[in-house]
Amino acid sequence: MMEIKKYEKESEHLRKTRPTKDEYFMLLANLVSLRGTCPRLKVGAIAVKDGYILASGYNGAPSKMDHCIDVGCLMVDGHCHRVVHAEQNVVSMAARKGISLEGATLYVTHFPCDTCLKILINAGIKEIVYGKMYKNEVTEVLLKEAEEKGLIKIRQFKLDKERVKVFLDEVMKDEND
Ligand SMILES: [Zn+2]
Ligand SMILES: [Zn+2]
Numbered sequence: 001m002m003e004i005k006k007y008e009k010e011s012e013h014l015r016k017t018r019p020t021k022d023e024y025f026m027l028l029a030n031l032v033s034l035r036g037t038c039p040r041l042k043v044g045a046i047a048v049k050d051g052y053i054l055a056s057g058y059n060g061a062p063s064k065m066d067h068c069i070d071v072g073c074l075m076v077d078g079h080c081h082r083v084v085h086a087e088q089n090v091v092s093m094a095a096r097k098g099i100s101l102e103g104a105t106l107y108v109t110h111f112p113c114d115t116c117l118k119i120l121i122n123a124g125i126k127e128i129v130y131g132k133m134y135k136n137e138v139t140e141v142l143l144k145e146a147e148e149k150g151l152i153k154i155r156q157f158k159l160d161k162e163r164v165k166v167f168l169d170e171v172m173k174d175e176n177d
Contacts, residue, residue, distance in 0.1 A: 017170045021051070022157045025107040026131055027167060030159065032056045033086070033109045037067035041134075043086040045108035047094065047101050047125065054099050057089025087116035091123045101125055107157075114138040121151050128154040 019027060025048055033044025037060040047054045061067050061082050068074075074082040084092065087108055094101050102124035111134040112120065120128065133156070146152045 017166055019163075019167060022129065023159065023163060023167075025053075025105075026109075026129065026157055026159050027164065028053070028056075029107040029109050029131070032058050034058075036060055036086070037069050038073060038080050038083045039069055040073060040080050041110070043108065043110050045086040045090050045106055047090050047104045047106050049101075049104040054101060054104055055090045055093040055097070057084075057086045057091075057093055059083045059086045059089070085113065085116050087112055087120055091119055094123070105129060110134040111136060111156075112139060114142055117142055117146070117152075121146055126152060128152065129157050130154065131156070131158060 025046060029044045029046050031044065032046060033042045036042035036044065036058040041059065043059045044056070045058070046056045062084055066082075068080060068082050071082075073080040087106065090106065091101065093099075103126050104124065105127040106120060106125045107129045109131045111130045111132065112128065113134075113136055117128075117139050143152075143154060147154070
């Protein structure tokens with residue numbers, strides 16, 4: 001026999017532990033960042049459109065090349081030049097797989113550098129959502145112009161620590177608990 005059954009208690013629990021879209025995508029960007037290979041900063045990013053994940057990237061050496069964690073950072077003026085930035089890896093992955101990023105939103109763990117910002121604009125990214133501020137005055141100057149010209153939007157979204165704990169507890173919960 002067919003019936004509609006409401007699991008009130010479970011549904012209520014699910015409503016509380018279900019991430020919002022911003023939380024969901026920012027959490028994923030943070031999980032991606034765990035794969036980063038530069039000890040100076042772990043950055044992760046994902047491009048999404050209409051709720052779909054199009055591509056992901058983290059900061060690390062070009063594929064098949066040596067990692068900072070194994071051979072050391074290649075430092076120039078206080079910046080590591082061995083790694084490809086997470087945002088650039090998102091664009092690279094999309095290029096390799098023939099995926100258009102036109103009109104997509106990029107969730108990234110940190111405020112982008114000016115090079116990444118310029119690449120994202122040219123890749124057709126229309127919105128950047130970043131987690132942590134990573135001061136870059138050049139980016140801010142370029143952003144001001146890009147926003148005024150309606151090329152791209154940017155906003156900050158910070159993950160709440162307690163909420164993240166709730167999500168991870170859900171993930172690790174034993175079904176029989
Ligand atoms: Zn490095
Ligand atoms: Zn960058």
